[in-house]
Amino acid sequence: IVYWNRKSGSSKINLPPGSFGWPFIGETLSLLGAALNGTPERFVRERIKKHRSPLVFKTSLLGDSIAVLCGPAGNKFLFGNENKLVALWWPSPVTKLFGRCLITIRGDEAKWMRKIMLSYLGPDAFASHYAATMDIVTRRHIQVHWRGKEEVNVYKTVKLFAFELACRLFLSLEEPNHIEKLGSLFYVFLKGVGALPLNFPGTRFYRSKKLAEAIRKELMVIIKERRVALKEGKASSSQDLLSHFLTSCDENGRFLTEMDIVNNILLLLFAGHDTSTISITLIIKSLGEYPDVYDKVLKEQLEISKGKATGEMLRWEDIQKMRYSWNVASEVMRITPPAGGSFREALVDFEYGGYTIPKGWKLYWSAVTTHRDDANFQDATHFDPSRFEGVGPTPFTYVPFGGGPRMCVGKEFARVEILVFLHNIVTNFKWDLLVPNEKIEYDPMATPIKGLPIRLHPHQA
Numbered sequence: 001i002v003y004w005n006r007k008s009g010s011s012k013i014n015l016p017p018g019s020f021g022w023p024f025i026g027e028t029l030s031l032l033g034a035a036l037n038g039t040p041e042r043f044v045r046e047r048i049k050k051h052r053s054p055l056v057f058k059t060s061l062l063g064d065s066i067a068v069l070c071g072p073a074g075n076k077f078l079f080g081n082e083n084k085l086v087a088l089w090w091p092s093p094v095t096k097l098f099g100r101c102l103i104t105i106r107g108d109e110a111k112w113m114r115k116i117m118l119s120y121l122g123p124d125a126f127a128s129h130y131a132a133t134m135d136i137v138t139r140r141h142i143q144v145h146w147r148g149k150e151e152v153n154v155y156k157t158v159k160l161f162a163f164e165l166a167c168r169l170f171l172s173l174e175e176p177n178h179i180e181k182l183g184s185l186f187y188v189f190l191k192g193v194g195a196l197p198l199n200f201p202g203t204r205f206y207r208s209k210k211l212a213e214a215i216r217k218e219l220m221v222i223i224k225e226r227r228v229a230l231k232e233g234k235a236s237s238s239q240d241l242l243s244h245f246l247t248s249c250d251e252n253g254r255f256l257t258e259m260d261i262v263n264n265i266l267l268l269l270f271a272g273h274d275t276s277t278i279s280i281t282l283i284i285k286s287l288g289e290y291p292d293v294y295d296k297v298l299k300e301q302l303e304i305s306k307g308k309a310t311g312e313m314l315r316w317e318d319i320q321k322m323r324y325s326w327n328v329a330s331e332v333m334r335i336t337p338p339a340g341g342s343f344r345e346a347l348v349d350f351e352y353g354g355y356t357i358p359k360g361w362k363l364y365w366s367a368v369t370t371h372r373d374d375a376n377f378q379d380a381t382h383f384d385p386s387r388f389e390g391v392g393p394t395p396f397t398y399v400p401f402g403g404g405p406r407m408c409v410g411k412e413f414a415r416v417e418i419l420v421f422l423h424n425i426v427t428n429f430k431w432d433l434l435v436p437n438e439k440i441e442y443d444p445m446a447t448p449i450k451g452l453p454i455r456l457h458p459h460q461a
């Protein structure tokens with residue numbers, strides 16, 4: 001396949017093999033079909049085979065020309081060339097709904113915003129300060145939503161938890177009615193994030209835009225109140241992410257604008273609660289499927305409980321001891337990464353795998369395809385937490401949080417949240433899965449189709 005080089009107009013360039021599919025929709029329906037079937041990697045594998053091109057193939061999704069870069073080599077290339085040959089890109093419904101925030105800006109501006117976020121969410125700051133708060137919120141959640149119940153729909157229930165935790169740590173919201181009000185707006189807003197950007201009454205996208213405005217108004221009120229509280233010494237600069245945003249500036253004394261803060265909090269509520277909900281839900285599923293793994297996790301967590309006084313909260317040092325439990329969580333995220341992959345955009349024409357990727361094309365890397373490939377993980381569909389012992393997986397084969405300058409900023413938050421939840425759930429309950437082998441679909445994130453209903457068996461005291 002040849003393509004006229006737009007720069008010189010005189011030479012022809014090689015595009016990667018592949019097909020653009022139907023006009024406008026391209027190959028979107030094939031990708032959707034594979035994702036809803038829980039096997040998005042099938043879309044990639046079939047095309048690698050058909051086009052006999054293991055490194056890269058071209059496709060088209062909803063009007064965008066896309067080069068899919070395959071395997072660890074593709075991940076390495078994209079993560080290593082951020083801001084040089086490629087830059088982060090999200091489909092237009094996402095950019096239109098979230099406005100100016102970390103995922104819709106690039107270059108030095110994005111570096112600055114990431115730095116501010118990471119000085120609150122990064123491993124140095126976060127885990128050492130917030131493990132105990134996470135434990136308090138988790139215990140209260142289990143007391144209200146799990147204890148005394150015979151059956152629980154895990155996905156729905158954990159979603160409430162993750163949202164409540166984010167509201168507590170980002171905004172210091174504790175009042176259940178306030179969290180519920182924000183949550184009800186937020187859940188409907190989320191439905192438009194994966195929808196077509198059709199902005200007229202009756203569409204999901206239109207409704208989401210309206211709700212995003214309502215949430216922004218609500219957040220603006222919280223910001224104004226916090227500014228006053230900070231001035232009067234009734235709030236501290238380190239009490240939560242909002243105070244941190246309001247009081248952090250760069251070396252020239254430049255602060256985030258109020259709209260930057262609102263949009264970034266909206267983004268973090270979105271990015272920070274669905275992915276963790278999915279991970280916790282899928283870990284509970286795996287522990288229900290593998291009783292021997294459950295027993296080992298329980299043993300590790302009971303050892304940690306034994307070393308603590310009654311009622312004493314978990315601390316950073318306790319989290320560091322949860323090695324086996326984290327290997328289990330990592331194996332769950334290997335087999336089913338909550339986010340299947342993400343996009344970049346070509347900043348210039350460049351060569352990859354012997355083909356030319358034209359400027360403006362979008363690029364896709366697929367965590368789920370890399371994770372489920374026998375070439376990267378022996379017997380890749382087999383659940384085996386011991387893969388993460390010792391040196392662990394080869395670089396760029398395990399990428400549930402992405403990589404490079406755009407790697408997930410919430411990785412540490414997620415790690416502590418998952419481990420604190422796991423500690424509390426296994427030390428309180430054992431459970432049976434009510435729908436054996438429940439299917440997981442990607443829509444667009446991994447979700448059990450019935451929400452993982454389970455029957456609880458509380459431990460005897």
Ligand code: HEM
Pocket residue numbers: 088102103114121267268271272273275276279337338339341342343399400401402403405406407408409410411413414
């Ligand atoms: C198990 C849980 C999580 C998983 C699997 C996950 C996964 C990811 C992935 C795959 C990316 C895209 C990286 C890329 O394009 O290279 C990402 C980005 C991001 N995540 Fe997470 N995430 C999780 C939890 C969180 C949490 C708890 C937060 C917030 C507290 C968060 C905030 C973000 C943000 C803001 C970005 C955009 C970073 C940027 O563009 O610079 N994530 N995450």
